Amino acid sequence: MLTQAQNDLLTRTGPGTPCGEFLRSYWQPIAASEEIPPGGDPLPIRIMSEDLVLFRDDKDRLGLIQRNCPHRGTDLSYGRIEDGGIRCLYHGWLFDVNGKCIDQPAEKRKFCDTVPMKSYPVQEKGGAIWTYMGKGEPPMIPDFQFLVGPEANRQTFRTLQTCNWLQGLESVIDPAHTTYLHRRPKGTRSIRSGNDVNAMRGTAPPEVTTEPTSFGMRIYALHEGGSNGKYLRINNYVYPCGATPTTGNAGSGYQGRWYVPADDGSHYYFEFIYKNAQPVDKDALRKFREENVAPDMRHVRRAENRYMQDRIEMKGPDGTFCGMGEYFPAQDAFAIETQGVIRDRTTENLGSTDIVIASMFRTLLKAIQQMQDGKEAPGLVRDKNYLSDFVCFEGPIAETEDGPSQCRKLLAAKTAAE
Numbered sequence: 001m002l003t004q005a006q007n008d009l010l011t012r013t014g015p016g017t018p019c020g021e022f023l024r025s026y027w028q029p030i031a032a033s034e035e036i037p038p039g040g041d042p043l044p045i046r047i048m049s050e051d052l053v054l055f056r057d058d059k060d061r062l063g064l065i066q067r068n069c070p071h072r073g074t075d076l077s078y079g080r081i082e083d084g085g086i087r088c089l090y091h092g093w094l095f096d097v098n099g100k101c102i103d104q105p106a107e108k109r110k111f112c113d114t115v116p117m118k119s120y121p122v123q124e125k126g127g128a129i130w131t132y133m134g135k136g137e138p139p140m141i142p143d144f145q146f147l148v149g150p151e152a153n154r155q156t157f158r159t160l161q162t163c164n165w166l167q168g169l170e171s172v173i174d175p176a177h178t179t180y181l182h183r184r185p186k187g188t189r190s191i192r193s194g195n196d197v198n199a200m201r202g203t204a205p206p207e208v209t210t211e212p213t214s215f216g217m218r219i220y221a222l223h224e225g226g227s228n229g230k231y232l233r234i235n236n237y238v239y240p241c242g243a244t245p246t247t248g249n250a251g252s253g254y255q256g257r258w259y260v261p262a263d264d265g266s267h268y269y270f271e272f273i274y275k276n277a278q279p280v281d282k283d284a285l286r287k288f289r290e291e292n293v294a295p296d297m298r299h300v301r302r303a304e305n306r307y308m309q310d311r312i313e314m315k316g317p318d319g320t321f322c323g324m325g326e327y328f329p330a331q332d333a334f335a336i337e338t339q340g341v342i343r344d345r346t347t348e349n350l351g352s353t354d355i356v357i358a359s360m361f362r363t364l365l366k367a368i369q370q371m372q373d374g375k376e377a378p379g380l381v382r383d384k385n386y387l388s389d390f391v392c393f394e395g396p397i398a399e400t401e402d403g404p405s406q407c408r409k410l411l412a413a414k415t416a417a418e
């Protein structure tokens with residue numbers, strides 16, 4: 001449970017807010033690269049209550065600048081790409097990728113050099129375009145495998161969810177819901193990962209523990225007593241709004257997720273789907289997504305159609321738990337969007353598996369306090385881009401092992417391999 005003040009602190013992310021400053025201290029993904037290929041159209045971007053436009057100029061350089069023209073406010077995302085920049089449709093002012101005004105064709109006495117324009121640096125990595133909106137020297141975007149692994153093994157998407165960013169982040173580190181919300185008929189496999197998503201079904205609730213790491217927080221969920229023997233998942237919370245859920249079966253892969261506020265009532269959910277040692281089936285992933293995400297970037301299943309819940313689908317041994325089809329992200333969207341736009345965390349009744357959520361809140365509050373005390377945000381990668389203590393795992397483990405001992409083995413193997 002949080003106090004009202006703490007809930008406000010963690011959910012308000014506009015310019016100048018403490019949480020907004022915290023989130024702005026790291027690079028944030030703003031679009032999937034596929035959304036703006038070379039020669040592609042400008043994209044309106046809303047991030048942390050700021051309206052921007054992402055565009056490629058006629059040399060395919062990327063720029064991110066304020067959306068409203070500094071002349072009289074017309075939306076630049078409708079602009080023309082020409083002459084080394086983006087040209088406003090109203091009076092033809094032209095801006096380059098750094099936001100510099102380079103032409104004012106309708107002006108007798110030009111004053112390009114004194115036109116103020118907000119712009120932010122951009123970088124492409126892991127199939128996404130990222131921006132840094134913080135103060136001072138930007139850190140690096142960490143070299144997670146799901147960002148730097150072979151391109152064929154990765155696929156990146158973004159989707160809009162109509163609730164506060166923190167609800168999205170909570171849902172991905174929640175260790176208990178998979179067995180319920182996402183339960184599918186016995187023996188079936190996830191369409192997206194190909195893995196057995198029922199691996200933990202029928203086991204006792206997991207023993208959940210967390211520990212701090214250089215990049216955020218490690219989360220152990222240990223299931224015992226099922227047909228798999230001891231079954232462990234190591235997921236991670238990653239500063240400032242990311243996580244790395246596993247997708248079943250040790251070694252096959254995992255996902256990076258980022259939950260980036262559009263404003264305080266909606267957020268973009270980035271999926272960095274990744275396989276360690278094999279290509280992902282991009283065509284199948286894109287097709288499955290196209291069937292489930294509408295052109296407005298929201299899930300086809302949404303509150304307006306009651307998430308198309310089908311109660312017949314829920315019946316019998318072959319039924320799903322929630323009656324909302326096969327697309328897990330839409331099921332998660334149902335769970336978090338129906339909590340309310342900003343969930344009231346002052347009246348919750350938390351249980352044993354919710355210690356993960358509570359630990360994450362403490363981690364976030366500590367990070368924000370650290371910044372309010374005048375220090376740098378935690379976990380910024382500045383020198384060596386290597387996360388020596390990062391590990392992600394899911395699978396059966398030996399009876400003699402537990403979460404931390406398995407983690408130490410995996411980290412030792414990782415060090416030996418490098």
Ligand code: FES
Pocket residue numbers: 069070071072073074088089090091092093
């Ligand atoms: S409003 Fe953009 S050029 Fe006038």
Ligand SMILES: [Fe+2]
Pocket residue numbers: 171172177178181182328332
């Ligand atoms: Fe989920």
